[in-house]
Amino acid sequence: MNYWLIKSEGDCYSIDDLKKDMKSPWSGVRNFQARNFMRDRIKVGDLALFYHSSSTNKDLPNGVYGIAEVASSPYTDESAFDKKDEHYDPSSDKRRVESLKNKIPFEPTWVLVDFAFKKKFDTPFTLSEIKIDPKLDGMLVRQKGSRLSIQPVSEKHFNYIVTKRQ
């Protein structure tokens, strides 16, 4: 089993939204490294820290707000083909249209997995706490300019954060 950290902007899709929906397709990832994690390494049942980023709300500081569970295998992210979607990708749509026209197999550029709600922490484990805790040395999210929206987390770090919030 692997552990992950998934980022979302709190104003955009929060842990409360996931709790309400119970399960959500993690669409809109347009970064190749993050895509590769979903396509090649993420497995059903893997657990992920749910991280809120870029918060301008003082009551919702950046940090880990709870836990989500991987609830599907990777599948095509259809939003890449939707002109009205904010994550529309013309080049991937063009590839798809060409493949349909020429009746050749198509490997979608962008895939996604579903995440299911697992748990919300009573209090978030904030980024500032993560940064000062020696037990969390080496966590990717601590690195300045860590822009990966899906990143691996070690079992040790995962368990440490979860235990601290139980």
Add this chain to the structure above:
DNA sequence: GCCAACGTTGGC
């Protein structure tokens, strides 16, 4: 709202 850091694009 600013700006540094990063990934991606496009011209050469």
Add this chain to the structure above:
DNA sequence: GCCAACGTTGGC
């Protein structure tokens, strides 16, 4: 294949 320019992310 390099690298400058660009757009986006994310912390403050």
